[in-house]
Amino acid sequence: xxxxxxxxxxxxxxxxxxxxxxxxxxxxxxxxxxxxxxxxxxxxxxxxxxxxxxxxxxxxxxxxxxxxxxxxxxxxxxxxxxxxxxxxxxxxxxxxxxxxxxxxxxxxxxxxxxxxxxxxxxxxxxxxxxxxxxxxxxxxxxxxxxxxxxxxxxxxxxxxxxxxxxxxxxxxxxxxxxxxxxxxxxxxxxxxxxxxxxxxxxxxxxxxxxxxxxxxxxxxxxxxxxxxxxxxxxxxxxxxxxxxxxxxxxxxxxxxxxxxxxxxxxxxxxxxxxxxxxxxxxxxxxxxxxxxxxxxxxxxxxxxxxxxxxxxxxxxxxxxxxxxxxxxxxxxxxxxxxxxxxxxxxxxxxxxxxxxxxxxxxxxxxxxxxxxxxxxxxxxxxxxxxxxxxxxxxxxxxxxxxxxxxxxxx
Ligand code: GCO
Ligand code: MG
Numbered sequence: 029x030x031x032x033x034x035x036x037x038x039x040x041x042x043x044x045x046x047x048x049x050x051x052x053x054x055x056x057x058x059x060x061x062x063x064x065x066x067x068x069x070x071x072x073x074x075x076x077x078x079x080x081x082x083x084x085x086x087x088x089x090x091x092x093x094x095x096x097x098x099x100x101x102x103x104x105x106x107x108x109x110x111x112x113x114x115x116x117x118x119x120x121x122x123x124x125x126x127x128x129x130x131x132x133x134x135x136x137x138x139x140x141x142x143x144x145x146x147x148x149x150x151x152x153x154x155x156x157x158x159x160x161x162x163x164x165x166x167x168x169x170x171x172x173x174x175x176x177x178x179x180x181x182x183x184x185x186x187x188x189x190x191x192x193x194x195x196x197x198x199x200x201x202x203x204x205x206x207x208x209x210x211x212x213x214x215x216x217x218x219x220x221x222x223x224x225x226x227x228x229x230x231x232x233x234x235x236x237x238x239x240x241x242x243x244x245x246x247x248x249x250x251x252x253x254x255x256x257x258x259x260x261x262x263x264x265x266x267x268x269x270x271x272x273x274x275x276x277x278x279x280x281x282x283x284x285x286x287x288x289x290x291x292x293x294x295x296x297x298x299x300x301x302x303x304x305x306x307x308x309x310x311x312x313x314x315x316x317x318x319x320x321x322x323x324x325x326x327x328x329x330x331x332x333x334x335x336x337x338x339x340x341x342x343x344x345x346x347x348x349x350x351x352x353x354x355x356x357x358x359x360x361x362x363x364x365x366x367x368x369x370x371x372x373x374x375x376x377x378x379x380x381x382x383x384x385x386x387x388x389x390x391x392x393x394x395x396x397x398x399x400x401x402x403x404x405x406x407x408x409x410x411x412x413x414x415x416x417x418x419x420x421x422x423x424x425x426x427x428x429x430x431x432x433x434x435x436x437x438x
Pocket of ligand 1: 070294
């Protein structure tokens, strides 16, 4: 096989669903041969674009595109300080794109290069949320009718900026501050309300379906334990991000107090962060965001490590994972023995049009299209028709505060 070298590394910005996505395109010396990778860090997308254009592009031009592992390590070392979200996302764009290129060269889907299928499709979970338990249950019913069998349920604390619900965060720098709190959230109110949602859900939906919940690190550790115990009777598939990355030692206590299955990891950037949780079997599902840890290569290693400790994968798949990222998630879902569940956000029509080859959903599962590489493309002309929406903070999140003005974790 002839040597393929990297000609150029560049970013494509697009927002076909109103969410800022960054895609990296790696072009090679072989006309028409390129790869795509996800580099989406939706709260700071422009910083990733700068990192790719100013640092990875000049560093990688001329490199042998086959040397994926060495490109990962040499790029990490070239910044000396490493493993932050911006540089990891930039690197992920390149890493996934190089796997895409290798697959296209081999005429094989990426999951074949990584060991081959362990299953034919990946079961997914989707999000149901609402202002009241009854509304969440209705939304869950609609998903069940479409064939989904795993539903994440989130209910709004009346009048509060509750994670995962439609209660919009106010962006108003003129008024917000510790002495005039906006986007108020009180952890105790939420911890009292959430079990009522699941009581209603089990009563209305029965015991045959799987329910999930994301705490989103919103509560102090003792409340995370209290809520875990209160939710136990409702048999959750998993209880997500009960504690923030800053409190990971507390997982020992949570584990001793509750048998609830725990999912954690979407906020980790440095692969070393999850090591204590995996090796001490303090979590049941690893929820990495592939682009935040640096791409497909590090995620595959993490999945293999987890396999030895009985931890299953549940890769992060919200709306701010691009379709290219979803295709990379799916490649791992298919070839990792310890796959658990895949988070999924249904694509709107504009997204399907911008990204030909999006993984397809049937019976609540994601199915690959079996094309070489990641099996996904981008229509750049159409992508340009969906620029990043205007936003006072360019997509960054506004503060969430308690009634007294203290900052709450997002
Ligand atoms: C999830 C996540 C997301 C994140 C989002 C941040 O489990 O789906 O918590 O909703 O909040 O991806 O940009
Ligand atoms: Mg989450």
